[in-house]
Amino acid sequence: MTTPDKPPLDRHDQHDLDDPDAPASEEEMRAAEALRLALADEPREPGSLGRENLENDAADLARAVALAHQPRPLSSEEHRAIVARALSDSTRTARTTPTPRASKTRARAAWGFAATLSLAAAVALAVSHLGDERAMAPSAVAAAPVVVAHVRSTQELFHEPFQSTGGESARIDRIAMARASDLRDNRFAALMAREAREARENRGARGAR
Amino acid sequence: MSARRHVQPGRFAAAAIAFSFAALSFACSRRESAREQNVVFSESAAADAGPIVDSALLAFLSEARALHHEANVYEASNDPARATEALERLVHVQRPHPGTTVPEVEEVLADTYARLAELRLRAGNFDGAARDIQEGLDHAREPTYFRGHLFEVAGIIEEARAATLADAGQSADAHRAREQALSRLREAVDIQNKVISATPPSASQPPAAAPPR
Numbered sequence: 001m002t003t004p005d006k007p008p009l010d011r012h013d014q015h016d017l018d019d020p021d022a023p024a025s026e027e028e029m030r031a032a033e034a035l036r037l038a039l040a041d042e043p044r045e046p047g048s049l050g051r052e053n054l055e056n057d058a059a060d061l062a063r064a065v066a067l068a069h070q071p072r073p074l075s076s077e078e079h080r081a082i083v084a085r086a087l088s089d090s091t092r093t094a095r096t097t098p099t100p101r102a103s104k105t106r107a108r109a110a111w112g113f114a115a116t117l118s119l120a121a122a123v124a125l126a127v128s129h130l131g132d133e134r135a136m137a138p139s140a141v142a143a144a145p146v147v148v149a150h151v152r153s154t155q156e157l158f159h160e161p162f163q164s165t166g167g168e169s170a171r172i173d174r175i176a177m178a179r180a181s182d183l184r185d186n187r188f189a190a191l192m193a194r195e196a197r198e199a200r201e202n203r204g205a206r207g208a209r
Numbered sequence: 210m211s212a213r214r215h216v217q218p219g220r221f222a223a224a225a226i227a228f229s230f231a232a233l234s235f236a237c238s239r240r241e242s243a244r245e246q247n248v249v250f251s252e253s254a255a256a257d258a259g260p261i262v263d264s265a266l267l268a269f270l271s272e273a274r275a276l277h278h279e280a281n282v283y284e285a286s287n288d289p290a291r292a293t294e295a296l297e298r299l300v301h302v303q304r305p306h307p308g309t310t311v312p313e314v315e316e317v318l319a320d321t322y323a324r325l326a327e328l329r330l331r332a333g334n335f336d337g338a339a340r341d342i343q344e345g346l347d348h349a350r351e352p353t354y355f356r357g358h359l360f361e362v363a364g365i366i367e368e369a370r371a372a373t374l375a376d377a378g379q380s381a382d383a384h385r386a387r388e389q390a391l392s393r394l395r396e397a398v399d400i401q402n403k404v405i406s407a408t409p410p411s412a413s414q415p416p417a418a419a420p421p422r
Binding site: 151158161162165172179183186 | 264270271274323351353355357362
């Protein structure tokens with residue numbers, strides 16, 4: 001819908017616009033008459049915007065405003081047309097939507113796929129665990145370095161004979177720092193051992209229950 | 210009837226997933242058990258190898274370090290007497306794990322006696338220095354740099370004693386002291402050679418420099 005086109009203004013019209021009390025021009029009179037006739041022309045199909053009535057943009061605007069304020073009931077023909085359009089749309093959608101039976105089949109296939117995947121993962125895990133267990137067999141563990149640091153000679157910290165005099169203070173610095181590092185490692189190992197022991201005890205208690 | 214004969218796909222899937230979870234938990238529990246075995250082994254191995262490095266040892270080393278640095282301060286202040294006092298306190302402090310030989314403690318004490326001997330030597334106390342060397346050797350019985358260093362200092366002490374005796378005109382005593390010095394210094398060289406031969410080449414060599422890019 002568009003706003004009614006206004007006729008071009010000539011010099012006389014311009015004079016009338018300047019004077020609101022000026023009498024209506026001949027053009028305005030014709031437009032007013034056309035609007036009156038269009039509004040008086042009742043729509044042949046109630047509810048429509050009057051497209052089948054006399055063509056008048058101003059009348060269309062007035063009807064649209066009126067319908068927005070107080071809609072008219074749908075005519076039976078228009079209702080049937082809307083229902084028919086909706087049904088044709090749903091038929092088109094139904095062609096692309098799977099039936100309940102097809103949906104069930106797909107769900108079964110998805111479950112089957114998930115189950116097969118789970119079984120495959122379990123088998124792969126068991127096989128890889130078997131390899132890990134062999135690697136951590138007692139013989140392999142015995143060959144692993146002991147994580148606990150014991151007291152031992154500090155000779156390993158020095159790679160050349162000491163200087164003739166002096167240097168004792170620097171040597172004790174090195175020894176103290178090296179053993180401080182060992183102590184940190186030992187504390188970590190003790191923590192790990194305690195956690196392992198507690199886990200064993202908890203599992204034993206669960207087994208006893 | 211036929212519905213009973215055929216396994217329903219939903220039930221099969223649920224059973225398969227349940228089996229997978231069971232296998233997963235079983236594998237995890239076995240893995241944790243293997244890890245525990247590893248830790249248990251480490252603990253039993255620790256029991257066979259003597260005391261572990263603990264906070265008692267670190268406390269002793271910390272005290273030794275502090276007293277050596279205290280001696281540094283006094284030496285820098287030209288006060289060798291008080292430096293000697295600090296080190297004498299160290300050789301009398303309480304030691305960790307009484308009744309057990311702790312190599313770190315023994316080696317620190319041996320090195321401390323070597324420093325005490327140097328300080329007494331500078332004060333002209335040859336006999337006191339020689340006593341320190343003997344005390345130090347009691348703490349370093351194995352051929353190590355510490356024992357070699359003690360023999361080296363002992364040789365220097367006898368060398369200084371020989372020079373002093375020679376200056377005093379006691380040529381016979383000076384000659385004996387010189388012989389003692391040579392004997393001690395040769396012993397030092399022998400010990401150091403033994404230590405160097407026993408040290409793996411990788412441990413005695415400094416880390417190789419990175420090749421230029």
